[in-house]
Amino acid sequence: MGSTAERGLPALFDWFFEAAYPPSLQEDPPILRQFPPDFRDQEAMQMVPKFCFPFDVEREPPSTAVQHFTFALTDLTGTRRFGFSRLRAGAHSCLCILSHLPWFEVFYKLLNTVGDLLAQDQVSEVNELLLHLLQQPLPGTQDSVGLELGSGVMISSAQGIPSPGPGKSMPLSCFVAPDSGRLPSIPENRNLTELVVAVTDDNIVGLFAALLAERRVLLTSRKLSTLTSCVHASCALLYPMRWEHVLIPTLPPHLLDYCCAPMPYLIGVHASLAERVREKALEDVVMMNVDSNTLETPFDDVQALPPDVVSLLRLRLRKVALAPGEGVSRLFLKAQALLFGGYRDALVCGPGQPVTFSEEAFLAQKPGAPLQAFHRRAVHLQLFKQFIEGRLEKLNRGEGFSDLFEQEITCSGASSGTLRSYQLWADNLKKGGGALLHSVKAKTQPAVRNMYRSAKSGLKGVQSLLTYKDGDSGLQRGGSLRAPSLTSRSDCLQQRLPITQHFGQNRPLRPSRRLQREERPSESLGEETPSLSPEDAQGPLAEEALDGSFLGSGEELDLLSEILDSLSVTATRNSSLRPSQSLDCCHSLPDIPGRWRWQADDEKPPGPQPLSLSVGLPPLHTPQPSDATSASEHPTSQLPSEASPEIISPSQSSTASADPSSKGDPSSSLTDPQPLRLSPPHEATQDPTAQESPCSQLSTAPSPRESPPLLTPTKPNSDITWTSQVLDSFSDPGSPENPRAQPSEVLLPERTHLQPHEEPGAPRSPDPPAGNWRGLQARSRPRVAELKKCFEG
Amino acid sequence: MSMEDYDFLFKIVLIGNAGVGKTCLVRRFTQGLFPPGQGATIGVDFMIKTVEINGEKVKLQIWDTAGQERFRSITQSYYRSANALILTYDITCEESFRCLPEWLREIEQYASNKVITVLVGNKIDLAERREVSQQRAEEFSEAQDMYYLETSAKESDNVEKLFLDLACRLISEARQNTLVNNVSSPLPGEGKSISYLTCCNFN
Numbered sequence: 001m002g003s004t005a006e007r008g009l010p011a012l013f014d015w016f017f018e019a020a021y022p023p024s025l026q027e028d029p030p031i032l033r034q035f036p037p038d039f040r041d042q043e044a045m046q047m048v049p050k051f052c053f054p055f056d057v058e059r060e061p062p063s064t065a066v067q068h069f070t071f072a073l074t075d076l077t078g079t080r081r082f083g084f085s086r087l088r089a090g091a092h093s094c095l096c097i098l099s100h101l102p103w104f105e106v107f108y109k110l111l112n113t114v115g116d117l118l119a120q121d122q123v124s125e126v127n128e129l130l131l132h133l134l135q136q137p138l139p140g141t142q143d144s145v146g147l148e149l150g151s152g153v154m155i156s157s158a159q160g161i162p163s164p165g166p167g168k169s170m171p172l173s174c175f176v177a178p179d180s181g182r183l184p185s186i187p188e189n190r191n192l193t194e195l196v197v198a199v200t201d202d203n204i205v206g207l208f209a210a211l212l213a214e215r216r217v218l219l220t221s222r223k224l225s226t227l228t229s230c231v232h233a234s235c236a237l238l239y240p241m242r243w244e245h246v247l248i249p250t251l252p253p254h255l256l257d258y259c260c261a262p263m264p265y266l267i268g269v270h271a272s273l274a275e276r277v278r279e280k281a282l283e284d285v286v287m288m289n290v291d292s293n294t295l296e297t298p299f300d301d302v303q304a305l306p307p308d309v310v311s312l313l314r315l316r317l318r319k320v321a322l323a324p325g326e327g328v329s330r331l332f333l334k335a336q337a338l339l340f341g342g343y344r345d346a347l348v349c350g351p352g353q354p355v356t357f358s359e360e361a362f363l364a365q366k367p368g369a370p371l372q373a374f375h376r377r378a379v380h381l382q383l384f385k386q387f388i389e390g391r392l393e394k395l396n397r398g399e400g401f402s403d404l405f406e407q408e409i410t411c412s413g414a415s416s417g418t419l420r421s422y423q424l425w426a427d428n429l430k431k432g433g434g435a436l437l438h439s440v441k442a443k444t445q446p447a448v449r450n451m452y453r454s455a456k457s458g459l460k461g462v463q464s465l466l467t468y469k470d471g472d473s474g475l476q477r478g479g480s481l482r483a484p485s486l487t488s489r490s491d492c493l494q495q496r497l498p499i500t501q502h503f504g505q506n507r508p509l510r511p512s513r514r515l516q517r518e519e520r521p522s523e524s525l526g527e528e529t530p531s532l533s534p535e536d537a538q539g540p541l542a543e544e545a546l547d548g549s550f551l552g553s554g555e556e557l558d559l560l561s562e563i564l565d566s567l568s569v570t571a572t573r574n575s576s577l578r579p580s581q582s583l584d585c586c587h588s589l590p591d592i593p594g595r596w597r598w599q600a601d602d603e604k605p606p607g608p609q610p611l612s613l614s615v616g617l618p619p620l621h622t623p624q625p626s627d628a629t630s631a632s633e634h635p636t637s638q639l640p641s642e643a644s645p646e647i648i649s650p651s652q653s654s655t656a657s658a659d660p661s662s663k664g665d666p667s668s669s670l671t672d673p674q675p676l677r678l679s680p681p682h683e684a685t686q687d688p689t690a691q692e693s694p695c696s697q698l699s700t701a702p703s704p705r706e707s708p709p710l711l712t713p714t715k716p717n718s719d720i721t722w723t724s725q726v727l728d729s730f731s732d733p734g735s736p737e738n739p740r741a742q743p744s745e746v747l748l749p750e751r752t753h754l755q756p757h758e759e760p761g762a763p764r765s766p767d768p769p770a771g772n773w774r775g776l777q778a779r780s781r782p783r784v785a786e787l788k789k790c791f792e793g
Numbered sequence: 794m795s796m797e798d799y800d801f802l803f804k805i806v807l808i809g810n811a812g813v814g815k816t817c818l819v820r821r822f823t824q825g826l827f828p829p830g831q832g833a834t835i836g837v838d839f840m841i842k843t844v845e846i847n848g849e850k851v852k853l854q855i856w857d858t859a860g861q862e863r864f865r866s867i868t869q870s871y872y873r874s875a876n877a878l879i880l881t882y883d884i885t886c887e888e889s890f891r892c893l894p895e896w897l898r899e900i901e902q903y904a905s906n907k908v909i910t911v912l913v914g915n916k917i918d919l920a921e922r923r924e925v926s927q928q929r930a931e932e933f934s935e936a937q938d939m940y941y942l943e944t945s946a947k948e949s950d951n952v953e954k955l956f957l958d959l960a961c962r963l964i965s966e967a968r969q970n971t972l973v974n975n976v977s978s979p980l981p982g983e984g985k986s987i988s989y990l991t992c993c994n995f996n
Contacts, residue, residue, distance in 0.1 A: 074835055075836070077859065245858075255835060257839075262874040263837070263874070382868045386864065
């Protein structure tokens with residue numbers, strides 16, 4: 001059988017079965033059918049079906065509608081598996097797919113397909129479908145998968161409808177492999193949508209606070225789908241942290257005693273069992289009744305959060321909860337960044353030593369502030385410990401990372417500690433860092449040049465790739481994949497600015513703040529555009545004014561979210577694919593393609609736009625290496641170093657397009673991203689005497705705004721994208737790392753080393769460059785700390 | 794498990810590196826009196842044993858969490874509500890002993906609300922492969938102010954004693970606590986709560 005043959009390889013799912021309604025609480029639900037037919041895991045077969053009827057089967061009247069819910073299993077090593085379940089109307093039986101993949105919407109949709117087939121007694125078709133699924137390798141992120149009887153599975157790595165061959169009908173079922181790097185979005189993410197719909201804002205905040213305090217939390221609801229959705233969604237609010245403790249989205253009746261566990265847990269209990277749970281020896285449990293929207297807690301967890309974070313959440317949640325998109329996720333991400341973003345400043349790195357986390361340094365931030373009090377508790381949270389451990393592990397492996405959280409910290413300046421330390425660091429530089437920087441410069445420049453050289457050669461491969469992918473789908477795919485690198489680039493940019501460009505000056509504000517007052521990604525781009533340019537003009541001033549406002553920075557998120565939103569469109573544009581990610585399985589929303597269209601067309605700029613975005617960003621960085629090096633000597637002038645012209649040339653030569661943006665071309669639609677990119681020009685404005693070249697270079701950056709032209713997948717453009725991207729990663733080492741290069745010279749060789757890696761990778765998929773880039777970027781961080789230390793010492 | 798026939802209910806949490814025999818220890822103690830393995834699918838399991846000490850029925854709930862070994866140290870949120878911790882290492886495995894400070898770091902920081910911690914060196918049936926001397930362990934446990942015992946889950950050595958001793962200490966601790974402060978509401982984020990399901994019995 002396919003499954004056994006492929007054992008060892010990750011499969012899309014482990015086991016499918018249908019279990020019948022158990023006649024009594026004492027009896028196990030009989031398995032009616034299963035796939036693969038030779039599935040023989042006795043333990044699973046005995047234990048798992050009980051999770052399909054997690055309510056009092058003797059009392060609970062069968063529900064009239066189909067219900068989807070997801071239970072979770074945790075094995076002895078702590079690995080989680082999910083049981084995606086579809087309880088038939090009337091609860092006569094339950095279909096269930098067991099999988100490691102948290103692909104809720106995908107599996108719900110599959111279950112619907114299977115359920116429909118079974119309803120028509122098309123058992124062999126079901127088996128065929130499942131067999132195809134089991135035999136195929138895991139689709140990559142955002143690959144679309146079409147399932148068709150007879151011809152099997154089609155995976156297209158593109159963002160298109162997997163065309164079922166000439167003149168054929170639409171596939172039986174299709175879905176897009178979710179991108180785990182994206183934030184849950186409403187209404188595509190069903191869990192989050194259910195949470196927001198079912199639970200009031202205040203209670204969401206309360207729940208979040210309880211989870212952040214690692215309480216024992218019990219949710220109850222009469223509706224299984226709502227129950228498990230709320231459990232999964234509230235876990236997801238913790239991102240980038242994870243709920244490290246016991247997680248039982250829906251507790252089957254035979255395990256009710258487990259509510260007495262003394263350790264933190266998050267457990268969902270169906271309303272029919274809630275009474276029995278309450279009779280147990282529960283202590284200090286936070287109870288939330290989703291149906292009545294009541295949260296009972298013996299703790300003051302919300303009060304234990306810094307008041308500004310609470311008010312941010314409360315104020316903004318009301319607004320964003322009503323709007324489609326990533327608003328809610330962004331908001332909590334922002335809260336997390338405010339709460340934990342300071343961890344970066346507590347990273348310690350000595351030359352030749354692994355990066356470590358200094359709890360003392362972490363706790364010393366914001367003395368006396370509520371945040372400090374929060375940190376005192378936070379360091380004793382498992383989720384924080386594991387988070388730090390994960391970060392250190394990556395840093396010390398040289399793997400690096402740039403996820404949404406890091407981007408959020410940087411772009412919101414969430415850890416104002418970061419800013420301060422940069423400032424401090426810069427001050428120190430003024431006093432005595434000159435010598436250091438001199439030598440840094442000497443060391444870096446050759447390296448940068450080297451990188452540039454190999455970048456160039458790497459480009460060739462990329463070009464060929466892009467030629468190959470010239471078709472619609474190819475381009476779209478590229479766009480979606482580039483998303484992470486795009487954002488990380490902006491992250492990098494943000495982070496670098498203070499280090500590289502402002503020695504001896506007042507630190508310019510991060511440009512992203514400028515847009516604080518801007519609306520959320522608005523539905524009508526047209527309206528927004530005009531408002532942008534004036535804002536641009538007064539940028540520096542506005543920034544200055546807003547700098548201190550903690551809360552206000554909440555808005556900056558929207559910059560990124562706008563980018564991401566537009567990126568997501570690539571995925572969502574194909575309306576036919578859309579349903580797989582939607583709530584269609586609730587049957588409350590019909591699969592009307594048009595429904596999605598409004599979103600794609602109205603709310604967001606044309607899908608591929610992100611592509612162009614990525615085109616724009618990279619050049620930005622290029623100036624920076626030169627910046628860093630030259631800045632050391634002449635902070636104000638001389639930005640055009642030897643390296644930068646070289647680097648820039650490719651992008652410039654290829655596009656004049658770059659320029660319009662520099663002129664602030666307001667005609668382009670993407671408002672939010674701009675500020676991010678514009679940051680360098682900003683500085684230029686502040687320091688008009690110098691930096692002509694950065695300006696011109698920067699002009700390339702905004703090119704994203706031009707995206708509309710780029711929409712048409714023209715080869716030259718895509719080439720540019722890559723050029724800049726590759727260059728970017730190389731230039732990256734130049735800037736933030738310059739300083740760091742000194743303590744450990746090893747780094748540079750290492751970095752150069754990355755290039756060969758990248759070259760072969762790039763043609764295959766855009767991922768590798770992004771990865772490399774991340775590595776570079778991440779490394780820069782500890783080194784900043786390291787340097788800082790050196791100076792302080 | 795509701796209001797049954799017992800005078801005390803204590804929740805005990807097992808911690809320690811993977812493979813030191815935590816689960817065996819408990820299974821040996823409970824001797825299958827309570828069917829274990831029910832919770833194997835949800836990442837947490839517990840076993841129950843009721844013992845009688847000085848005529849009082851003490852119900853011990855011993856909790857074992859899957860996958861906690863992946864934590865290099867466990868934070869206080871984990872044992873906040875436990876009455877006692879059994880920190881286990883393997884006497885034939887130096888590494889498991891060396892990890893103890895890491896495990897203890899969180900626990901010690903809150904000396905005022907200290908949860909009762911017992912150090913257990915397991916696998917003394919494998920004496921010939923011993924890597925951690927008893928003396929060393931004793932010194933360590935003294936320094937940490939912990940009760941220390943060596944056991945063999947396999948041979949059932951000291952297993953009964955371990956839990957009985959622990960139950961005795963828990964009882965006396967519980968009595969003290971109720972006498973000292975009847976209000977046992979722990980501060981949020983810290984402190985331990987003892988299950989006074991039966992606090993009326995103390996008077």
